[in-house]
Amino acid sequence: MRITVCLTDNRPDAWIEGLRAALPGADVQNWTPGTPQADHAVVWSPPQAFMDEQPGLLGIFNIGAGVDALLKLRLPPQALVVRLDDAGMSVQMAEYVCHALIRHFREFDAYEADAREGRWGFRKPREREDFPVGVMGLGVLGERVAKAIAQFEFPINGWSRSPKTIEGLRCFAGEGEFDAFLGATRVLVNLLPLTESTRGILNRQTLSRLNGGKPGGYLINVARGAHLVEGDLIPLLDGGQLAGATLDVFEVEPLPAEHPFWRHPKITVTPHGSARTVRGASVAQIARKILAIERGEPVAGVVDPKRGY
Ligand SMILES: NC(=O)C1=CN([C@@H]2O[C@H](COP(=O)(O)OP(=O)(O)OC[C@H]3O[C@@H](n4cnc5c(N)ncnc54)[C@H](OP(=O)(O)O)[C@@H]3O)[C@@H](O)[C@H]2O)C=CC1
Numbered sequence: 062m063r064i065t066v067c068l069t070d071n072r073p074d075a076w077i078e079g080l081r082a083a084l085p086g087a088d089v090q091n092w093t094p095g096t097p098q099a100d101h102a103v104v105w106s107p108p109q110a111f112m113d114e115q116p117g118l119l120g121i122f123n124i125g126a127g128v129d130a131l132l133k134l135r136l137p138p139q140a141l142v143v144r145l146d147d148a149g150m151s152v153q154m155a156e157y158v159c160h161a162l163i164r165h166f167r168e169f170d171a172y173e174a175d176a177r178e179g180r181w182g183f184r185k186p187r188e189r190e191d192f193p194v195g196v197m198g199l200g201v202l203g204e205r206v207a208k209a210i211a212q213f214e215f216p217i218n219g220w221s222r223s224p225k226t227i228e229g230l231r232c233f234a235g236e237g238e239f240d241a242f243l244g245a246t247r248v249l250v251n252l253l254p255l256t257e258s259t260r261g262i263l264n265r266q267t268l269s270r271l272n273g274g275k276p277g278g279y280l281i282n283v284a285r286g287a288h289l290v291e292g293d294l295i296p297l298l299d300g301g302q303l304a305g306a307t308l309d310v311f312e313v314e315p316l317p318a319e320h321p322f323w324r325h326p327k328i329t330v331t332p333h334g335s336a337r338t339v340r341g342a343s344v345a346q347i348a349r350k351i352l353a354i355e356r357g358e359p360v361a362g363v364v365d366p367k368r369g370y
């Protein structure tokens with residue numbers, strides 16, 4: 062069995078070594094133009110030239126959860142596209158989102174500013190019932206995040222494409238229930254995949270509906286930058302409709318040094334690191350799935366290219 066590795070912006074050596082150790086007998090090589098046809102590919106943002114040279118692939122394994130960059134390419138029609146299924150990411154995402162939520166709710170940003178001035182500025186505790194959280198996307202990451210938030214006893218809503226029942230969550234589904242979900246939510250967490258239906262979903266209109274249309278909504282975007290219409294955010298913050306935003310992902314990454322998000326006092330920026338790929342767990346998961354596909358067995362995490370995730 063031949064496996065080719067094509068990782069844009071990632072060093073391939075440790076992946077190749079890990080795959081060779083997990084799949085003894087497999088011929089695992091880094092891709093360069095002219096590499097022989099492989100049975101499976103392990104990829105991150107490969108160029109179209111890679112796909113054009115590998116028309117016989119059976120499996121294309123993405124070393125991330127989001128497949129938006131991959132699905133922009135012309136892919137071999139018979140190949141299964143397989144995303145990472147958690148592999149150590151959901152716990153990181155739960156940490157990140159709980160931290161951002163609690164930092165805002167408990168006003169730690171204001172305490173940090175006070176501390177820098179040596180100011181003993183006690184603030185009146187807030188009621189968590191006044192801070193219902195809404196998680197957009199109840200997939201591998203969203204469900205884990207929602208359950209982690211529920212541990213802190215915030216009222217919690219979730220929104221997905223298909224209807225769901227998840228203990229402790231008020232679940233909304235589909236476009237028909239989107240407005241009700243937004244209206245019932247004050248702190249909005251985005252964990253949707255980027256598809257043609259979700260691009261630009263965080264915009265002036267939708268963000269203005271948070272918190273029943275009253276000022277004070279808060280945005281945590283950890284999915285993809287293109288979910289947010291970036292030009293709409295600062296007017297909502299400056300006008301007071303939104304109290305703040307924590308952003309991990311951006312339309313252009315790295316976020317350009319001159320971008321106004323870096324210096325806005327109500328925006329916290331992190332460099333697309335809310336949930337990093339954990340190499341060891343990912344290699345083990347991909348190796349297990351390659352063997353299953355070779356045996357003709359089904360695997361989890363197969364992407365539906367028409368649906369876009
Ligand atoms: N910042 C970072 O470091 C990282 C970001 N990510 C991002 O997080 C995203 C989510 O990951 P993951 O949880 O694994 O994805 P999943 O595919 O497991 O879950 C996607 C969820 O979104 C829902 N959904 C999809 N389209 C719509 C729609 N049009 N309307 C309503 N709901 C919709 C799905 O609904 P249904 O359940 O009905 O299908 C599902 O609940 C990734 O696509 C990636 O972009 C991922 C990892 C790290």
Ligand SMILES: O=C(O)C(=O)CO
Binds near residue numbers: 333
């Ligand atoms: O897994 C993903 O989709 C990521 O964004 C990792 O950074």
